[in-house]
Amino acid sequence: MEYFTEINGLPIQASYTQKNIDDIFLPLLQHLTELQEKKGSRILVMLAAPPGAGKSTLSEFLSSLSGKTPGIHPLTTVGMDGFHRRQDYLLTHTTVRYGDTIPMVKIKGAPITFDLKKLISAIKQISSGIDCGWPEYSRPLHNPVEDAIQVTGDIILLEGNYLLLDQDGWRDLHKYADYSIRITADPIMLRDRLIKRHIDSGKTRSDTESFVNYSDMPNVRLCLKYSLQADLNLQILADGSYALL
Secondary structure (H helix, E strand, O other): OEEEEEEEOOEEEEEHHHHHHHHHHHHHHHHHHHHHHHHOOEEEEEEEOOOOOOOHHHHHHHHHHHOOOOOOOOHHHHEHHHEOOOOOHHHOEEEOOEEEEEEEEHHHHOOOOOOHHHHHHHHHHHOOOOOEEEEEOOOOOEEEEEEEEEEOEEEEEEEEOOEEOOOOOOOHHHHHHEEEEEEEEEEHHHHHHHHHHHHOOOOOHHHHHHHHHHHHHHHHHHHHOEEEOOOEEEOOOOOOOEEEE
């Protein structure tokens, strides 16, 4: 099935196999519906995956599929990208990578470049059942847009790279989730995807490969090596389909 959407201000096209829809996605949505009905109040689902794994697009697709399937409760999807620190902060604050002191903007997307305290506060709000505004990240603006969407509904799907990260501060996030999903993939495949994404956004190949190798791939390796196990674990295969682990 071909799926078209917009993520962070950019048009996205994806394709999902009917087998994945029938064997993984619809049973997942049915399980989340039953989980919410059993709880009797809002549930929070966390979907964690490394950069380039298509987690934002998959989340949007699951939301679309839930709205078209009888007997399935609709999903509201939100992402953690809206909790990037603002560009002016990243330009004026430094960190250390490979022994060099650098502006944070050079590794934008690393855990340190997110406002974790703000993210935790927002997660507490939505997990408690409160309807609230939620920020979204705009790639054209290079900044979050505050209260870009309104969080309502009984099933909230939160997606992000580090929601299951097994490191100080981050590892406590999963305790707010009623259900968790983790996606893994071959790092070489993810590198190719990331390079294509940056080129599609207007960057040159040489600049893109340099940035992906220096900034994105350490984040990929971090997610693949230091993530907690989830309730549902999936792997992206070479053809773009998903397999249950």
